[in-house]
Amino acid sequence: MGLVVAQQLTGVDDLHYGFWDEGVKPTFTGVIAAQKRYTEQLVDTIKKYSGVPSETRILDVGCGTGLILKELLDMGYAVDGVIPAAYLKKQVDARLEQTTGSYQPKIYECNFEDFPLSDCANQYDIVLYSESYQYISMAAGFPLMKKLLKPDGKVVICDFFKTEHAGDGGPGDGSFGGGFALSDFYTQVDNHGYRILLDNDITRNISPTIAVVDEMLMQRMYPAIQTINAFMETRHPYWTGLITWLLRKRLAKMKFKYFSGYRSQAVFERYKTYHRIVLEMV
Ligand SMILES: C[S@@+](CC[C@H](N)C(=O)[O-])C[C@H]1O[C@@H](n2cnc3c(N)ncnc32)[C@H](O)[C@@H]1O
Incomplete structure (x- = not known):
């Protein structure tokens, strides 16, 4: 709901933060370029950890309005999407009418937790979460990914987590919701039999979006x-x-x-830590 309102107010189709390179001044007009930069970097990560696009199947979990999904399809990847919101599903369907890729994507209108596993067990090379990781319980998500991924499959996550300061009662504590505690995430990665291949802390590149x-x-x-x-x-x-x-x-x-004035860049940087992560099964 919040995302839809934000989209309607700003007219921006990308439902994720922007990536601001060092020295780039955060301005309202710069947000779209920063969001494109975020996508560019995410796509580069996918390229680095996958094979030939036409032989790479990706599941984009929480695919928003379908911008990243379409970009990957246009590059030749075989991408399906999961989206639990009918309003967003309509936008994804409309966007996909213009894809230049040859793969016919399936867009599942459901929560990831209810994904129809029988459709594609062990089929995916990559399960992708672009700012959707925090919405899905880890207890449900990790086992489900294991069933969906090929044995050498990867999980690509771009999202924020809570720092060790969360809950300290300091000024602005609690003004940003969302995100799992990073330490809990690392524990769950271990417990569920995954290994971390990449873990980039990009909080400082993301937080300027908050300032804007x-x-x-x-x-x-x-x-x-x-x-x-x-x-x-x-x-x-x-x-x-x-x-x-x-x-x-x-x-x-x-x-x-x-x-309240607490939703600031400094408060975000204290209580949230934003990471681009790649996991593989051990
Ligand atoms: C911040 S948006 C990110 C959208 C898109 N991935 C992007 O990067 O622009 C979060 C997305 O997660 C989706 N989402 C929320 N809960 C979900 C769930 N349980 N299963 C699948 N997707 C979910 C929302 O519908 C929304 O599209």
Whole structure:
């Protein structure tokens, strides 16, 4: 839901953070280029850890609007997608009408946890999670991947995790949700019989996106919301008061999360750590 609203507000189709090379100034207009750079680097990682595209089957878990999926198909990879949201599935289907690749992708409209395994047991060379890893329980995900991957298959993850500071009660703790504790992830990798082939900490290249979003929230959206609120209070004081009271808990939570000034780059860097990871089964 949050992603869909963000997409509608910004008109951006890529539902992931941007990658900012050192020295690139984070600006709102630079976000699209930074998102493309993120994809470029992710695709390079896939190239490095896979064989000939036409012989490489990839499952893009949580494929968003299908941008990365289409790019990989156009490069000749055989890619299927998983997407649990009907609204996004429609966008993926529309995008795929224009693919130049020869592979006919299957797009599964379900949670990854409910993936119809019988369709493709041990078929995939790569299971890809581009900022979708944090949404799927590791207890369900690891065994499922084992059943889907070929014996030498790889898991490619690009996502953020919680640092050891999470839960310390410091300023801004809890203002960014999501992500597994990195230490838990490493433990689960071991416990489920996987080995880490690549682990790049790219937090500093990703966090400038937060600075841009924070500026947009605090400098643009917050004043706009206050203006609308003041207008509503003057025109419809009874209804505005009632709605504000009914939603008070939710509004307080949203205010803390988005408009308290804690959603900053520095807070993100303290509580989250963003990694590009490749795993293989032992
Ligand atoms: C941050 S978006 C990333 C989208 C896309 N991979 C990208 O990089 O632009 C997270 C995606 O994960 C998907 N997702 C959330 N929970 C999921 C689940 N249980 N199984 C599969 N996908 C899920 C969402 O629908 C969304 O498309």
